[in-house]
Amino acid sequence: FHDNMKATVQFDGSISDSFEMKTGDRNRWCQCLxxxxxxxxxxxxxRLEEKRVCGKQAAPELPNHDTYTCNHCHRSCKSRIGLFSHMRYCKPS
Incomplete structure (x- = not known):
């Protein structure tokens, strides 16, 4: 903890080289903390509020994907491979 404080605590806008001297003045040290x-x-x-706002925003709508329709029974499939698989078993009526 002490090493981390030396690296991150700033006094008067700059990182202090004389950390121990600055901490010697208890009142100033408490004010800085x-x-x-x-x-x-x-x-x-x-940051927490920004995350909250982002979480509450509506998700962007996904673009409408083209559906592939069977020529025989007019069943819609979401992918070409799905339509291909369906067409193997679909019997024209």
Whole structure:
């Protein structure tokens, strides 16, 4: 945790090389942590809301696919291979 904090915590807009010195001032350290937590929570809630909105949007309609119709019984098939398979057993009436 401590190594991760060194890499990510920013003081005054820049990553601090003197991490231990900055943490020595307890009041400043607590303010920085609270500000970081607020920023993180705000960003997290914003991303969560964006995901929620995307999930509630209607899915795009699929394009209408052509159906293939049997010449003998007028059965519709969704694919050419399905029509081919159907035609092998379909008897003209």
């Amino acid at each position: 609270h500000q970081g937590i607020k920023v993180h929570d705000r960003n997290w809630l914003q």
